[in-house]
Amino acid sequence: MSKFSTSLILILLGVLFFALTVLNNQFLSPVRLDLTENQVYSLSTGSKEIVSNIDEPINLYFFFSDKSSKGMTSLRNYANRVESMLQEYSKVADGKINLRIVDPEPFSEAEDQADEFGLTAASIGAMGDSIYLGLAATNSLDDQEVISFFDPQKEKFLEYEISKLIHKLSQPQSVKVTLVSDLPLAGGQNPMTGQFDPAWTFYIQLQQLYQVEQIPNAADALPEDTDVLMLVHPKSLNESLLYAVDQYVMRGGKLIVFVDANNESDPMAMMAGMGAATENHSNLPRLFEAWGLQFNDSQVLLDAELGLDIRTADGGVARHFGFVGIQSQQLDRDDVTTASLEIINGASFGTFSKSQGSKLRWTPLMRSSANSDLMDVASYATLRDPNALAREFNQQNQQRVLAARLHGNATSAYTQANAETDSKFVTSTDQLNVIVVGDTDLLADRFWVQQANFFGETVYTPFANNGDFVTNAVENLGGSNALISIRSRGTFARPFNTVDALKVEAERKFREQEQLLQQQLDETEQQLAQLQSQQGEGAGLVMLPEQQQAIDEFVEKRIEIRKALREVRHQLDKDIESLGNWLKFLNIAVAPILLMLILMLLARLLRTKSKGDEGFEQ
Template identity: 40%
Template sequence: MRSLTLSRSFLLRLSLLGIAALFLVAIAISSMSLRTARMDLTADRVYTLTPGTQKIVDGLHKPLTLTLYFSEHATRDLPQLRSYEQRVHEMLREIAVRAHGRIRFRVIDPVPYSDDEDAAESYGLSPATGGSNGERVFFGLVGMGGTGDVPPQAIPFFDPAREAFVEYDIVKLLYELGMPTKPRLGVISTLPVEGNLVIGEPAWTVLRQLDQLADVTTIDPDGLTHIDDAVKVLLLIHPKHLSDDALYAIDQYVLRGGHLVVFVDPDAEMDNSPLVDSHGVVDDHDSDLRRLFEAWGVEYDPTKVVLDRSAALSIELNGSSLAHPAMLGVGPQDLNHEDVVTASLQRVNFSTAGFFELAPDTKARLVPLVQTSDEAEVVSAQRVRDAASDPSTLLDNYAPTHERYVLAARLRDTFHSAFPEREEKGHLSQAAAPGEVVLVGDTDLLSDRLWIDVQPLLGQQQLTPFANNGDFVANIVDNLGGSTALLSIRGRVNSQRPFTKVRALQAAADRKFLVKKRELENELYETQRRLAELQPAKNSPAAATATVEQRREVEQYLQRKLAIGKELRDVQHQLNAEIDALGLRLKFINIVLVPGIVALIGLIYGWRRTRRSRRVV
């Protein structure tokens, strides 16, 4: 029996040594061959890079350095920002791993009065206030090319409000580092967006702003037969009287994968063409792209203007201020915060804008960027023009349709040609892949008067924006001017996962509370009204002649008033009762039940093993 015992002990030791050796071999192999292996078990794949990100990272040819500046000490009392930093840190690390050595990633804590703090500011990072002991908080990213031939690019501050677009912002920075040349922007316009040098009229501010983002090229629509593929984004502003050749050139540009932004308008107030020309032709200053819109499945009426009394801007007219329902200040509630173009905007101003809808038989998708409220109404453009001297008349007989009208949107589809009869060389009847066109139902939003305040300062013009019109257009161009891989990166879900069960219970409790509260408040109102009738002034003759029954009834109502107040307090206290119960159940499961089950399993396993050992002996 002893020899058998020794033999079992020896085999056990040998087995343990073998397991340890296999473990060390597995660790060595995994460290060499599984460096990039990751497993994302989150419900929304928060830590998995999108295919667009992977394509851009894989396409990097030059070494890059990414430096995350984060004030570790200053944020010790800001748990939400620290949690967001962990999300950004994890994503940057995933990108660096994916790059296989082409990206060097480092993290720096720019402590106050240090060289690191000076470097962060020199790169354009914007510190926030409110850190511990009043310290400034840095939380930004700087990207630099390893060869030094590309100027540094920076994300000044990772705003938690843009968490859904953090991947897009980071990859956009990588794309700009890898592709340092400005994208080429083509502009076809019948409005004087370039100003008039002869009379000293400057270009519109929005165009000067775009000139900083892209290589802007003006394209003459007269004689236009082809649009160069080098044009990354084409702005078509107020298209009027375009020839079929020009429309065909635009049509084929879109089918070849070009990025088009269309600005049409039912009443372009900046259109300086005569209302009636020398030939007696009437020009209502409207614009349309009817043939292409029909081919794309878009419905747009150039004779209709959207009014919205809830978004009406105030204007000064004849020395008085009045609301203009055709001039709209669209706020955050009507901007698409799930789209990178409008996510961070606060207000975009429109004037006499049109709207877009999809044709009933189309397969295209219309993704709204800007919409009206449900207080909007549609009227004829002529009625708006007739009310120019007194816009308040537009509110006469105002009848909202309770629909939200799309003022700007992305149109997505595998587009078909509006010129199927053409037989030119290289003609495309259908796009090879899905594409998108951005539609905007207003051209006046481009003009300075709707978003820029110009004030003279020391002989110069000081431009102060009071709306985000310029940012809106710049974001569109910036977004479309990137690669198709960059366009494919949509907003991600927020990493702050809500307690959905708790929210559901909260909503149900709110509903029950509100119903009960409304019933009790109605009863309380009736009780107080009845008391006011039964309780005349103390010094009045009626007070002296009040009967015993009236006094008793008054006492009953006073008691009921106190009882209603108590019931309201009880309902208020019961509002979170189910949530508190859920919390207790979760605590019991996590603190008592699960550890108890694990301990019980361990005890049973140990007891059975001890019992088996005794049998062997």
């Protein structure tokens, strides 16, 4: 009876497990529970909004070399992560996204299709096979977008890149960029040389990607079809145009502003002389104050750490504290506009700060180093010698904001509608989308790109990421508000914080001993060098046995110290490796054993209960 009861219970458990599995697959497959810390397997509100705006079906082709990547555990895990995210998009789209998983095996039609889409074939397979890990997408109009290769290093932007691709296909019309500036961005005759200057390189790049229209500061209104508005060195804007900019932003328009404390790339200002240079600044105080922002256009940033080396008048090289190269450490690594950039060069930056009592939400994109100072524009304009600037430098140990993203709530700089406009006056917005940059010189070619003639064609070779920043900013703001809100997410590969802490403790344990041995080694080598130099000076004399013995002892001691030093470093690596082995043992062996013990205990409890029921019946 006992055996029969146990067998029956096991059969019932098997049937129950099978039934629950079928029910889950049939009815609960759309239900998902994301317990990760950063919700990396779930779509953000912005992505769901983009998907909900799809009008015509979109086809997604996820190419991953499944068979060719056998044994590449890390890459396969990331491919599973990407596929899971794509499946989430497909489920949320409710039939408007058709997802197809493709394994482009070597010499197959699928591989030819991947090549036709322009996906990247990475030669990282064990046998030299090409590995594909990319996404191609098409819409009903045969428009095509691709992500050539999903780089695991850019995982935190995975959702942003996929959402951006879907957004482009669901709204394929070109972005219209309106550029307001009196600078000769499109090229023209240089008043100083009389020669024709070409268009600035960043302007050429924008024209290649978007519809670009430039209007002067004296214009009365903005084009109605403006998607992204860019103000470059907005000096003395027409009052009507300033009102139009204000209302454009209040209605949810996207704005990029390049202001400057001292523009050094304006040919008209340079021709007017040094006195005019002190007045060659730009600002939008009326709008900035209404938003809760302040721009210091009366002082120029000096940075001893980020200063660029320039050629001086005497042919030498000196560091110019006013010419700044912003490194990756000073760029926001979590914002898509600056995350992948390495250096941005500029000159005479102005700095931003929040107004007193400001409730403005902002994200600093560029900062100075802590080794910085501020100098008034008039003094800076008269000091052309980099060494003179260095002598006037006074470190204040403070980082300053040089560019920022503004978002959230903002009020209009006006209290009523302009009498010349018939449009409805908007007093505030909760969708402020503005990027402000405290320099205009970073747009000039001399700070980031070199031009050369190659068989009659102009070749541009960038040495900084200034143009990439402008393109990233326009591309980001050219998307929807939902796309802008996504930006970066968390990573699915969480760091081993406990392991890292133990590694630090292990390093600390041996660091003092290592430093002591290194100090003894340095002293021994120094004494040995002195004895050997004395031997060299007295080469013509017979060396005393005591001197030779001392040298031999020092050589032997040096060998022993080096051996002990190697042993200390080896022991450090060994301890870290031992820690890793213990963790592997706990995960691979101990956890399954504990699970088996728990199951055995449950089985024993079931048998005991069945025996008790049998005895009760008897």
